[in-house]
Amino acid sequence: MDELGSFYKSEQVLNSAQKKKLKKKQKQYEEQLELDQHIDSKIKLGEEEFDLIQNKLVQLGFKIHDIQPDGNCLFKSIEHQLKFYKESGLDIKCYSYKQLRQLSVDYLRDHKNEFKHFVANSSDDTQSDADELFDSYCSKMEKDGEWGSEIELQALSKLLMCKITVYNSATSIEYGNEGPFDINISFHRHQYVLGPHYNSIVPL
Numbered sequence: 069m070d071e072l073g074s075f076y077k078s079e080q081v082l083n084s085a086q087k088k089k090l091k092k093k094q095k096q097y098e099e100q101l102e103l104d105q106h107i108d109s110k111i112k113l114g115e116e117e118f119d120l121i122q123n124k125l126v127q128l129g130f131k132i133h134d135i136q137p138d139g140n141c142l143f144k145s146i147e148h149q150l151k152f153y154k155e156s157g158l159d160i161k162c163y164s165y166k167q168l169r170q171l172s173v174d175y176l177r178d179h180k181n182e183f184k185h186f187v188a189n190s191s192d193d194t195q196s197d198a199d200e201l202f203d204s205y206c207s208k209m210e211k212d213g214e215w216g217s218e219i220e221l222q223a224l225s226k227l228l229m230c231k232i233t234v235y236n237s238a239t240s241i242e243y244g245n246e247g248p249f250d251i252n253i254s255f256h257r258h259q260y261v262l263g264p265h266y267n268s269i270v271p272l
């Protein structure tokens with residue numbers, strides 16, 4: 069019994085390496101727990117935000133059409149809107165999300181002086197700094213999966229010659245002027261953990 073008791077007693081004593089390993093595992097566990105709690109909180113916030121937007125849209129006779137969250141959501145939501153109008157009988161030209169991305173970048177480059185101040189870091193940037201930042205931004209935006217923003221919305225509203233209305237949980241923002249059709253999309257800051265997201269909006 070003495071030998072057996074001694075064996076169990078020795079097993080309970082951790083050397084410095086074991087203590088360090090245990091401490092590391094404990095830290096990893098706590099970090100994962102904190103991350104899980106953050107994700108759970110984010111998911112709950114996203115669900116609440118979605119419901120707020122959906123309820124607002126229902127009162128206007130609309131509903132949300134989910135778009136795949138892959139970084140192309142802004143362009144895919146507008147692609148869906150164009151297809152929806154086309155299938156509804158409106159004589160408009162449809163573009164794929166890849167074409168919309170490239171068209172918006174081409175438009176930005178063609179109207180550099182109009183848009184480059186949106187990209188510049190501050191009013192203290194020199195002309196060359198602003199040009200370099202803008203060129204870098206356009207090159208980045210050509211890549212698949214890069215999130216679109218207000219700059220692309222402005223460009224697309226002018227390209228498509230229509231008004232783009234973006235609904236969020238608090239208000240709605242309009243880009244461009246009235247045209248033969250209006251594009252309606254929703255902006256969700258918290259729907260997905262990875263970042264902001266756009267969905268398409270269709271009639272009930």
